[in-house]
Amino acid sequence: MAQGGRRGIRKKAAVSGTGLHTGARTEVAFLPAPPGQGILFRRVDLAGKPEVPALLSEVEAVERRTAIGRGEKTIHTVEHLLAAVAAHEIDDLTVEVSGPEPPILDGSFQPYFEALERAGPTETDGEPLVLTVPAPFTVSEGDSTYVVAPDKDLRLTVTIEWPHPLIGRQTGSYTVTPQGFARDLAPARTFGFTSEVAGLQAKGLIKGASSANAIVLDERGLANGGQLRWPDEFVRHKAADILGDLALTGGRVRAHIIATRPSHGGNIALARAMARAARRTGPPKMDIGRIMDVLPHRYPFLLVDRIIEVEGQQRIVGIKNVTINEPFFQGHFPGHPIMPGVLIIEAMAQVGGMLLMGAVADPEKKVVYFTSLNNVKWRRPVKPGDQLRFELELLQVRGMMCKMQGVAKVDGEVVAEAEMGAMVRDR
Ligand SMILES: [Zn+2]
Numbered sequence: 001m002a003q004g005g006r007r008g009i010r011k012k013a014a015v016s017g018t019g020l021h022t023g024a025r026t027e028v029a030f031l032p033a034p035p036g037q038g039i040l041f042r043r044v045d046l047a048g049k050p051e052v053p054a055l056l057s058e059v060e061a062v063e064r065r066t067a068i069g070r071g072e073k074t075i076h077t078v079e080h081l082l083a084a085v086a087a088h089e090i091d092d093l094t095v096e097v098s099g100p101e102p103p104i105l106d107g108s109f110q111p112y113f114e115a116l117e118r119a120g121p122t123e124t125d126g127e128p129l130v131l132t133v134p135a136p137f138t139v140s141e142g143d144s145t146y147v148v149a150p151d152k153d154l155r156l157t158v159t160i161e162w163p164h165p166l167i168g169r170q171t172g173s174y175t176v177t178p179q180g181f182a183r184d185l186a187p188a189r190t191f192g193f194t195s196e197v198a199g200l201q202a203k204g205l206i207k208g209a210s211s212a213n214a215i216v217l218d219e220r221g222l223a224n225g226g227q228l229r230w231p232d233e234f235v236r237h238k239a240a241d242i243l244g245d246l247a248l249t250g251g252r253v254r255a256h257i258i259a260t261r262p263s264h265g266g267n268i269a270l271a272r273a274m275a276r277a278a279r280r281t282g283p284p285k286m287d288i289g290r291i292m293d294v295l296p297h298r299y300p301f302l303l304v305d306r307i308i309e310v311e312g313q314q315r316i317v318g319i320k321n322v323t324i325n326e327p328f329f330q331g332h333f334p335g336h337p338i339m340p341g342v343l344i345i346e347a348m349a350q351v352g353g354m355l356l357m358g359a360v361a362d363p364e365k366k367v368v369y370f371t372s373l374n375n376v377k378w379r380r381p382v383k384p385g386d387q388l389r390f391e392l393e394l395l396q397v398r399g400m401m402c403k404m405q406g407v408a409k410v411d412g413e414v415v416a417e418a419e420m421g422a423m424v425r426d427r
Contacts, residue, residue, distance in 0.1 A: 007092070007123055008032055013119035014027055015027070019076065020104035021064070021077055029096040031094040031095075037092045037094070039090075045097075052073060054082060055312065057311060062264040062268050063205070064205055064206075066079045075097060077101050078244070080104075080109050080241075081095065082247040083247065084109050084113040084186070087178055109188070109240050109244075129250060132254045132278060137277055141270075144265070145260045150256070153176070154243070154257075156174050156176060157171070157172070158172055158242065160262070161261060165220065171235065185236050189214060190213075190215070191215035192209065194218045194219075242270070249274055276315075286306070291304055294353075294364075295350060303350050304319075310358060318351035318392075319389055320387070322339055322388060328340055339386075349368075351406070356402060371401070371423055372420065376417070377418070388409070390408050402423070404420050404421075
């Protein structure tokens with residue numbers, strides 16, 4: 001696929017209908033968004049019109065659909081809409097929804113794909129975030145398994161198995177382009193079995209289901225005299241569902257994904273693994289200006305240059321380029337410059353501080369105090385010219401206290417690691 005700038009839409013387009021699981025009648029409006037915003041849902045039916053970014057950190061539920069947002073502002077079944085967005089390679093879009101669930105429409109991706117076509121997909125400013133994988137890896141979650149291999153395009157090779165005369169074992173392989181998606185995947189509808197209806201209804205799901213918005217199967221074949229659009233419509237639908245769930249990485253995925261018995265839970269585990277393993281090109285998540293808005297540190301004690309990855313409040317990756325001009329090299333040591341080990345840990349703590357500050361509403365009024373350091377190890381000296389990469393993960397939160405695990409790497413090799421405790425206080 002050609003990779004130009006970011007893409008958005010030119011004008012508003014809307015669809016309306018009934019939600020599959022909630023049964024709620026909802027209108028969805030696609031609106032142009034500023035370049036760099038990403039995909040953002042807005043619940044216009046609620047006071048304050050709360051917004052939910054289409055990101056992995058917002059995933060709330062994965063049973064029979066993918067839901068994002070928390071509590072009252074949850075938005076159910078976003079995967080069909082997001083698959084259409086991803087198929088058009090749209091990076092920036094505001095999606096206003098007037099209820100808790102985008103409509104299921106005919107059960108396929110096509111009405112969303114066509115609505116976005118009417119909205120006029122167009123190139124905008126800035127660089128898209130593109131996720132590629134440097135080496136193959138596997139993901140498994142429950143019955144679902146995925147092999148992810150490097151590829152210049154997004155290719156989906158999907159196998160499903162159901163003990164049903166119309167399904168059995170189906171495999172399909174699709175290279176995702178806007179044209180290919182429209183032709184091979186968009187019309188494929190979701191499906192369900194009459195035997196599951198009572199159980200799902202008891203869980204409060206599929207309140208809006210009917211044979212007009214899903215392929216309904218009984219023990220022998222199609223219930224209600226329906227017709228299939230392809231004999232393998234089932235596997236096509238599951239392939240496009242994967243595309244929708246991968247959109248929650250916030251970027252365009254370029255990889256060959258070989259999926260066996262995919263599920264929403266599996267797809268989300270895949271998307272998380274992708275977000276971790278992927279090599280990203282595109283703009284930094286936070287530049288030095290934004291870092292200085294959040295951290296109180298200043299020269300010569302600000303030791304973070306860039307934040308390049310943020311995964312909600314779970315994980316953060318930051319960069320510090322170490323140059324010969326660092327003030328500490330003057331005396332540490334003359335003629336033999338190495339970065340003081342405690343400053344590597346300080347820099348790591350500052351990146352950790354960015355992670356914690358991301359969780360508070362008013363970072364300019366807060367400050368992070370570090371309260372403990374454990375299992376600190378220095379493995380290699382850091383010298384002028386090195387690029388330090390700090391990867392921090394949140395291990396535990398209790399009230400205002402939290403624990404993080406951090407590693408510092410240079411050229412992929414660990415130079416230092418530590419477990420740190422911290423608390424957020426008023427400034
Ligand atoms: Zn689906």
